Amino acid sequence: MALRHAVLAALLEGEASGYQLAKRFDVSVANFWSATPQQLYRELEQLERDGLLSGRVVEQRRRPNKRVFTLTAAGREELHAFTAQPARPTAIRDDLLVKLQAVDTGDQGAVREAVSARLEQSRGKLALYDRLRDDLLEGRDEDEYLREAERVGPYLTLMAGRMYERENIRWSTAVLEILGQRAAATRTAPAHRP
Amino acid sequence: MALRHAVLAALLEGEASGYQLAKRFDVSVANFWSATPQQLYRELEQLERDGLLSGRVVEQRRRPNKRVFTLTAAGREELHAFTAQPARPTAIRDDLLVKLQAVDTGDQGAVREAVSARLEQSRGKLALYDRLRDDLLEGRDEDEYLREAERVGPYLTLMAGRMYERENIRWSTAVLEILGQRAAATRTAPAHRP
DNA sequence: TCACACATGTAACACGTTACATGATTTG
């Protein structure tokens, strides 16, 4: 039941409609939780029913009306209680790594393509996260920020995201190097592959 | 539908029963995919029905009989086809990071505990992965191994796992440092927290 | 005028988790 807590945590940044929340999940929340718009709409309904959020309709000119959700006191308590629970170990599920595990019997070229794509994607995300970081810091340096800021949570999760993407960049670069050398070796002396 | 491909990839290491496969998923496969025994039993059934695996009963003295599954030619083809598909971007879902995002309104001490626990867990995993690496290398150095080995897939995924855990160690150490300083500052001058 | 952004949803299905059930054997 952590989707609900991810939603609650995302709403600490301020009230949002389903659509706006989905955007938030695509950008900053993506560091720690991902969900499709459909999941979010479903979860918002339930959270409202359970009294953890309150929704109100905002009428808009030239736009469809939207329902904007805010944390209730009960919602904040629920989130507090959640942070007091021990965290469960994270499950890794990575499509690309499955392909890599099978690369030797698989389509070598396609896997290298996929690793390249991941590398580009990670570069993009890192650039985005660096921008988000600049926005948070507002010109201060890290130490200053960490001393002064009201909230450090968003910074710490952003830090995790940045490290993760940097790691991905290093790893996929190394993998491309290795697969490239192997491909070259196989073309000249394919002895060990029948 | 990547669980099935994770299972197929895991069986590249050799035939296994449901129970043995679950063990494998706890150790080496944990780097790239996780699944509960129940999922595995269910998936093995389906994979056999679809002709991607063949199972046979191995009778044992002093032990319940077991059903051991092997990749069929169709299974290998399926896996090959899977590697040729572009990989979908990975969804991060990390309980601990949700707690961290909410740390400022949450239970500070409990979150620090949880980060410590993650740190210890990552140290444990890294030690395990280092042992697995030694087993793979069999005394050779990395370059030698990468030139000679028939399969590099398992090494590359293991490399990803090791980097991931090292990263986790660095990150959680930094987080503990920051939260510790904040806690100290709040005790002496809690000005900015009402 | 065509694609994209805004805005919300339904339905069906696939995948993942948790709890329970069973029973022998080996190890501490």
Next chain:
DNA sequence: CAAATCATGTAACGTGTTACATGTGTGA
């Protein structure tokens, strides 16, 4: 003698994905 390991499963439920459906307004 208790706990862990070997070995397989069912049932119920919770979470996540995919496809579809609808309609307006804005910018290239």
